[in-house]
Amino acid sequence: MSLNIPVLDNRSYDQLVAEVKARIAVHTPEWTNLNASDPGITLLELFAFLTDNLLYRSNRIPEANRLKFLSMLGIPLQPATPGLGLVTVTNAKGPIEAGPVLPAGTELRAGQVAFATATTLPVLPVTAQAYIKRPHTPDAESRQRYETVYQTFLETDTTMLSYYAPVRLEEPVTGKPDAVVDLVDSEHGTIDRCLWLALLAPNADLAAVRAAIANQTLSIGVYPAARIDGRALITPTMNSDTIDPGLLVEIAEPDPSPLAGEGFGIGPARYRRLEQSYAEPVLEAPGVIQVKLPPFEKLLVWAFDPAEEGAGDYPPRLDDPEVSSRLVTWLRLRYPTDPHAASEAEAEPSPEHAADDGKDGCCCCGDGFDLLGSPEPSTRLTWVGVNAVRVAQAVQVTDEQLGLGTGTPFQVFTMANSPIIVDVEHPFLVEVRDDTGKDPDTWVRWQEVDDIFAAGRDEQVYRLDRATGQVTFGSGLAGVRVPRGAFVRVTYWYGGGLLGTQPIGAINSSAALPGGFTVTNPLPTWGAGAGESVADGEAAISSWLRHRDRLVTATDFADLTRRTPGVDLGRVEVLPLFHPEADPTQRVPGVVTLMVVPRSDPLNQQSPTPDRLFLNAVCAWLEPRRLITTELHVRGPEYLKVWVSVGVVPVPGQVPAVVEQAVAAAVRNFLSPLTGGLEGNGWPLSLTLRTQDVEAIATRVPGVRYVHSVLMAAALPSSSGATVVVSPLPSVALTGLQLPDATVLVSTGEAQDPRAQAQPIPLTLVSVPVVPATC
Structure with missing residues (x-):
């Protein structure tokens, strides 16, 4: 049953005035002038006004008591989440020397929104262009010509030529789909599992640039492709004491030769693995890898023979003279043949091991657990650049006196x-100084706890409410009280909110940068979210009392997932004992699969799909709340392409085009993953789609006299494994995580053949010549 909050007194101002006027005739019958101009009436109205205010405040007492009781439960509101991003700093017009070293916490701005760098950034006077060797199939005549030109590379009968076109990785542009390169896709990605970085001088003396960057630390930013199938939270296993970025960073190492000229070398294609001073798992989330460049005499490029450039393991051919004239050296980011070999660290890589699939020392993170595991790291990249650093929407406050x-x-x-904001990169520090105690003039750091009542009487602890910025200390029985007269100060970071979502190029200023240096964000920021409202927080209390912040029942999974901060979640489905990689009918003990659907998707509004950052946020939120024996998989829907053709007969007098649009919108809404189904909560999982369902929806649309016919087609796997369009179909069975991705066509009269919609549009192939023609 529900408990209604009582109203102590429901009389209004008008009722109070009327009641007092009614008592005049009983208590003072000689008072007969009751007009509004009478001074006595004015006094009565004044006291009625004061009484009305007093009753209003009295009626708030039950609500205040209820809120006070709910606050005693210790369930805080979810704070706003900060926006995150990657920025690059460029020495556009500054001096050609080792640039400034921006410390962690350097403030950058996007208008009035402040961001702070997460790590130290040494700014070097170089830029970078990323290239890949994309597979290319020349015609027979060109193939014969290339075999003649590169005959010297065919050393044995088993050696064959592999053709490629050097392609520059496109920079992200607002409103345009991001470019994606798959390092292990030998048909459409790369032929060598590498992404090549050409370090370029800013229109200056190459020798001066090499001297400026020699023995310096270069920060490489990597942004993996947003689209992934899903993430898995598995039983923890001990990881190593280093962070594996998943990619090997190598630099060109020609043999020095005085005959080749300054800055040039000769010899076979050989590369040296660079020492990593800091690394992040860039194949799982956007991050940076910091490597130490070799000394001046090792920063070389090859002096190629005419047939050598771009052949074999040499870097891709540069046909733009403006770019090749500014080339300082080549770096390559290589995905190892054996990904597990990349976790074997070597402190000092040597030339004879320069091509091994290992990696050198990374920053030490201590012993830990690999909790966000996935069967295979992603090898799809969208952007790579230099002089990059991660940023967060945060502002630091130092030694604020409380x-x-x-x-x-x-x-x-x-x-x-x-x-x-409290995390590893943004610590929260509370210090207390008691001049009358044992250690006068000494600031003592106190520790944060989740539950102050669980603390001992001698523990110097506090509890922090991140949403409101309140710090609560102990009572003397549960935690130490703050001594009388003691000073309290705090150092913290604050920020967050929807203003942290910034487009490309919005972060463009910093007071810490000297003249001639520019900053920009080559990609939009992500992760910003609004804080939880009081109404939503109160509504979540009842569910919190059920799950106690632990993932046990299916309802717990759904409730906690909906509270994930920083994401706009439109739908969540819980599938116990279901493994997304197993047969849909097979029940797997200990496995839970969550299907999450974002409320919107700018790339596909009709079939929204969670991207990498969305899934990472959900996994990071659920991981500390799951049971250690639960294997949790977080996936997006598996959309099955369906074509629906509806033929309707409009009511006489209705405009056929208007009716057709209304029917198409109704059918799309009925099949939507967010608003579809009979209950309007999204098309249910494992529910077969039938033509009768579509007919029923179309019949209810105003202006439709009756439905003439409904035809349906679907892209289904054949016995050979290929996907074929099957039509007509009376129904389409949906299993596992499948949801319909429907294309709807409505016509007046008989329904058109849906196979006409299902035929793929023929692609126009533009061949890329391996050797571009010049004039």
């Missing part, structure tokens, strides 16, 4: 800014 201790139990201080 006040003096009063010695009372559960003393509360409120910071000047909120919401508070």
Whole structure:
């Protein structure tokens, strides 16, 4: 049953005035002038107004008591989440020397929105262009000519030529789909599992640039492709004491030769693995790899013979003289043949091991657990650049004075800014100085706890509410009280909110950069989200009392997933005992699969699909709340392409075109993953799509007299494994995570053949010549 909050007194101002006027005739019958101009009536109206205000405040007492009781449960609101991003700093017009070293926490701005760098960034006077060797199939005449030109490379009878076209990786552009390159796709991606970076000088003396970057640290930013199938949270296994970025960073190492000229070398294609001073798992999330460049005499490029450039393991051919004239050296990011070999660290890579599938030392993260595991890391990349660093929408406040201790139990201080950001890169520090205690003039750091009532009486602890910025100290029995007269100060980071979502190029200023240096974000920021409202927080209390912040039942999985901060979740489905890689009818003990659908998808509004960052946010939120024995898979829908053709007969007097549009919108809405189905919560899983369902929906549309016919086609796998269009179909069976991705065609009269819609549009192939023609 529901408990209604009582109203202590429901009389309004008009009722109070009327009641007092009614009592005049009983208590003072000689008072007969009851007009509004009478001074006595004015006094009565004044007291009625004061009484009305008092009753309003009294009626708030039950609600205040309820909110106070709910706040005692210790369930805070979800704070706003900060926007995250990658930025690059370029020495556009500055001096050609080792540029400034931006410390972690350097403030960058996108208008009035402040961002802070996550790590130290040494700015070097170079830019980079990324290239790949994309497979290419020349015609027979060109093939014969290439075999003649590259005859020297055919050393044995088993050696064959593999043809490619050097393609530059396109920069992301607003409103245009991001470019994607798959390092292991030998048919449409790359032929050598490598992405090549040409380090370019900014129109300056190459020798001066080489001297400026020699023995310096280069920060390489990597943004993996957004689209992935899903993520898995598996039983934890101990990982190594280093972070494996998943890619090997190697630099060209020609043999020095005085005959080749300054900055040039000769010899076979050989590369040296660079020492990594800092690395992040860039194949799983956007991040950076910092490598140490070799000394000046090792920063060389090859002096090619006419037939050598671009052949074999040499870097791709540069046909633009403006680019080749600024080339300082080549780097390549290689995905190893054996990904597990990349986790074997070598402190000092040597030339004889320069091509091994290993990696050198990374920054140490200590012993830990690999909790966000996936069967195979992603090898699809969207952007790679240099002088890059991660940023977060955060502002630092140092040594803010909160006040003096009063010695009372559960003393509360409120910071000047909120919401508070607390993570590894943004620590939160509370210090107390008691000049009357044992250690006067000494600031003592206190520790944060989740539950202050679980603390011992001698523990110097506090509890932080990140959403409101409140710090609560102990009572003396549960945690130490703040001593009377003690000073309390705090150092923290704050920020977050929807303003953290910024487009490409929005982060473009910083007071820390000297003249001639520019900053920009080559990709949109991600992860920003609004904080939880009070109404939503109150509604979540009942569910929290059920699941206690732990993933046990199917309802727990759904409730906690919906509270994921920083994502706009439109739908979540829980499938217990279901493994997305197994047969849909097979029940797998200990496995839970979550299907999540974003509320919107700019790339496909009709069939929204979660991207990498969306899935990462959900996994990071659920991981600390799952049971250790639960194998959790987070996936998006598996859309099955369906074509639906509806023939309708409009009511006389209706405009056929208007009716057709209304029917098409109704059918699309009925098949939608978010608003479809009979209950309007999205098309249900494992529900067979039938033509009768479509006919029923079309019949209910105003202006439709009756439905003439409904035809349906679907892209189904054949016995050979290929996908074929089958039509007509009376029904389409959907299993596992499948949802319909429907293309709807409505016509007046008889339904048209859906196979006409299903025929793929013929592609126009533009051949890329291996050797471009010049004039």
